Amino acid sequence: FNYQGVARDNDGNVYANRAISLEISLHRNFEDGPVDFQEEHFVTTNAFGLFALTIGEGIPVFGNMSNLDWGNNQFFIRTALDINGNRNFVDLGSTRLLSVPYAIHAMTAANATGGSEDDQLLALNGTLLSIEGGNSIDLAPIFSAGSDDQSLSLNGTVLSIEGGNSVDLAPLLNNSGGNFWMKAGTGLTYLDGPVEVNQLDLKHDGTYGLQLQTTSSDGGSLRLNAPHGGLIGLFNQYRGGGALAFYNGMGNLMLDLGIQSAQSSGLIKINNTSFQTVLEMQQTTTGAGFLETRGPNGNANVSLSNLADAPNNGFVSIKDDQGESQVRLYVNSDGDGVIAADVKNFVVSHPDDPDKEWVYASLEGPEAAAYLRGTGKLVAGRAQIAFPDHFQSIVNASTITVMLTPLSGSSKGMAVVDKSEQGFAVMELLDGKGNYQFDWEVKGIRRGYEDYQVERSKIRLDAPASPVSKSTDNSRKNGQ
Structure with missing residues (x-):
């Protein structure tokens, strides 16, 4: 009998186009019962790791398939695999054979004696019935005589009979005025065209679990509610496109994923419980990435993007509590790495006092x-x-x-x-x-820096495509 399988490693990856070997054992009555038959197969998997073999046609190791007592015993098949095609087999487990691989009765019938020598065969060709060595008879009159076979069809609520009239079943389906719902298996079928639902609520214990609704303001929304009924998730239209929002148990917007109204590109905001945006990701006016973190006062403390006139050159701006840049790390338009700060230091730990360190300031001047x-x-x-x-x-x-x-x-x-x-x-x-x-x-x-300029135009971070707001719009919890 045929046997197929897929060879995979421990991570679920298939062994494609690989020569493997298998050991097949048949155990009598129990998973670890006596082995009545065992053989080996050497096969090659296809591009999907699939292999196929015929049990009974492998290299014999023990026993004979023809001697197995299928009728009076249960058999368990155990498979062992060597992914290198040798004989270092690894046991993959066993399973019970729920049906015998060939008809037991066919085997016993092979030795049965024949019946009467006058056995004859009947054959039906269309409506013509014939007997072996005899005559034939046409059964068409039996099939058609007096027959009034007709087909019924249902279109909406209208039931029609083939070659006859029709009847509208709506009154039978609508005893309470306007109900066209009909149970169909485990679901419901609406019999009168498309279904329009302004709001669909999936509830548990009287509170909203999931709410699907359409409104004139946002075109539709999917709301996920906590057990107490408060909003914790919202998917709707916002800023001219799709938006996904997550709220805490107090109904405060904590994570906002959507688009920028100005550029129609991605926007991510993370907020604190005071409705202050503390992290924002979007794109710049030149199409580069922009990331900014903010303190509890709403002012930016770190901005990461690109140089305003060089969209492919990185720029990191570290700011004070007023949001003013005090440290700048960037690559200028000439490709030079620049660090600008009020004081440049190097720091080493104090060798005798673990709570102290030594801080040296860099010597500076108007030249590179x-x-x-x-x-x-x-x-x-x-x-x-x-x-x-x-x-x-x-x-x-x-x-x-x-x-x-x-x-x-x-x-x-x-x-x-x-x-x-x-x-x-x-x-x-x-x-x-x-x-x-x-x-x-x-x-x-330094060579190449002979024209170093002390006084120069201020270096600026590229601006985000949409204005950065210090606070978040918590009104979205109302589906606005």
Whole structure:
């Protein structure tokens, strides 16, 4: 008999187009009863993981199908699988065979003796009945004589008979005036055209559970109500399109999903219990994403979007309690990453006091500069300092400034007598021949930032497509 299955892994994914092997066992009377028959099959699944085999035609392991006593025993089929096509089978469980795979009576009838040698066959062809080796008779007169077979049809409430008249059943269906509902199975059927329902309420214990209604103001809404009757969910038309709203147990709008009336694009608002919007997501005027969080006072504290004149460049604005930007992180129109704040710090934990930390402020100036410093040594009054490769690549050599500090009280003074992209040369004054160390520091403008402008137009975050409101419209709970 045939057997089909689908091979899947533990996550439900099918083993497609894969060679697998199966072990089929038939247990007598119990799931773990004696094994009367066992065989192996090696098959390949299709693109959907489906495989098919015929039990009884596999590689025999134990027993013979023809010796199974199907009539006096129950049998359970147990399947084991090896997804690699070997013989490391994993038991997949068993199930009872509820019917024998072939007719038991057919087997016993195979040895039965025949009946009378005068057995004959009857055949019916249309209305003509014939007997084997004999004559025939036409049964048409029996089928048609005196027959008044006719068909009934129901159209709405009108019942018609084939070739005859019709009768309107509305009075029978409407004993109380205007009821065209008829029970049909587990449902109801309306017999007089489309059904128009202005409001449909699904109730439990006298309170609304689900309410479907149509109104002139919103065109229709689906309301989900709490056990006490208060609104907790609403799906309706709002701002010119579909909108979904969720309320807390007090009826306050907490989550609003819909569209922007200005751009007809998505809008998400999360509110607090004071009707203040604390998070809003929509799009900007240039079609980029916009996200803003707000404090309990309704003012924005973080805005995330894009640069106003560069819709593909990110912009994060961190604001004070008045909603004024104090920290800005963005990529400008030249592709440079910029951090702007009142104070730029680096922070390290205090090594001895876990409740404290050390905060250093960055040194700032009107240039985009870099520096390098070190200690050199005069030998016979002269020294040469070489710049490392990274400093040569970063700094414009024509802008460098060198500061020197002699580390000897006998110094006659020092001078930089040559500057280049590779480094600088130092000489002791007054043709001195001193041999001592000195500290040096070099500052220079970074390559590509020679035109750094201190005074510039204010950088702005791209505006949201719809005006950002501090408070939410809680009137939607009334379906408005």
